[in-house]
């Protein structure tokens with residue numbers, strides 16, 4: 507039996523139809539139930555050597571949908587997910603998801619935080635990763651060759667916290683490499 511593939515616009519319409527800020531379980535269900543035709547992502551994909559590009563597909567007050575194109579060897583910073591939920595699906599290639607556990611060190615926000623490695627998961631096409639908020643800290647990297655992932659942030663993330671290996675914290679503003687039109 508052939509799997510029905512969906513255009514990314516159909517996924518965006520399904521997310522809109524959920525109304526309001528979509529819950530992570532509903533976003534994950536949509537990503538699972540609507541395997542995407544990579545050809546529908548073609549207008550949004552862009553590439554840069556040794557890094558990943560963030561390509562906006564759709565944005566509302568409630569969510570944003572972004573295609574990330576990972577060059578071989580590209581790696582994100584260690585980051586949290588602000589006050590948002592984030593779900594992504596691997597569309598092609600393989601992705602290494604390195605998890606960190608954040609110890610709440612004394613000194614309050616802005617103080618150096620203790621990070622502990624908590625295992626790495628390798629994701630392939632169709633695999634999902636779902637994250638929530640400030641305590642969900644990870645680093646994402648292309649594993650092997652190039653990769654493409656589709657991310658849904660609900661609500662959109664304009665800035666998150668990034669961490670050095672030694673726990674130094676910085677605010678990092680999000681940016682897009684490409685926007686539609």
Ligand SMILES: [Fe+2]
Nearest residue numbers: 585592637644
């Ligand atoms: Fe993330």
